[in-house]
Amino acid sequence: MSIDHLIHHYGYLAVFALVGAESLGIPLPGETTLIVAGAYAGRTHHLNPLLIFLVASAAAIVGDNIGYWIGDKGGYPLARRYGRYVRLDERKLKVARYLFDRRGTLVVFFGRFVSILRTYAAFLAGTSQMRWREFLVANAAGGVVWAAIYTTAAYFAGSTIMRESGTINLVIGIVALVVVVIVVLLIRHSIKRFADRAEAAYPGPLED
Secondary structure: OOOHHHHHHOOOOHHHHHHHHHHHHOOOOOOHHHHHHHHHHHOOOOOOHHHHHHHHHHHHHHHHHHHHHHHHHHHHHHHHHHHHHHHHOHHHHHHHHHHHHHHHHHHHHHOOOHHHHHHHHHHHHHHOOOOOHHHHHHHHHHHHHHHHHHHHHHHHHHHHHHHHHHHHHHHHHHHHHHHHHHHHHHHHHHEEEEEEEEHOOOOOOOOO
């Protein structure tokens, strides 16, 4: 079942469900859903772009806060027990704690615009014990700005995007892959430096 089909038949509900699910940590195409919904509204006027923006913003905030809550209440034990399956070990958890302690607001805000961070930043913020009030402000700001940019751009380019949706989805996928590769390379390049700093800041095993 395609995203176009979901938007056509379920409208705002599809936007809320897919954006919210991606935000709480399930790898679903929330951003693509928002683009398709905005383009559909621009082409057909069957959906209201303001409502799409409001629904996507709410879904991003609600989903991220659920992800944060999961990370805060049980994320560290889960990460220690199952992290090896996604190559997440104690060393990387310390790096995450170090980054969220010092640049958590920036990571959460800008993470909304990067596919992997958009999916896992909230969980890692909770696991790393970032203060909820700081998380909420950064998360809400990022979610609102993200939803506004993508909804507006997709709405005004609606007819073009709908006509070339297959090509655009392919381009989005390629761009996302390139971004992921760049992020991974940057992380690998910096991981030892951050790992040394994190170990100095948090010697020994992290507490639950």
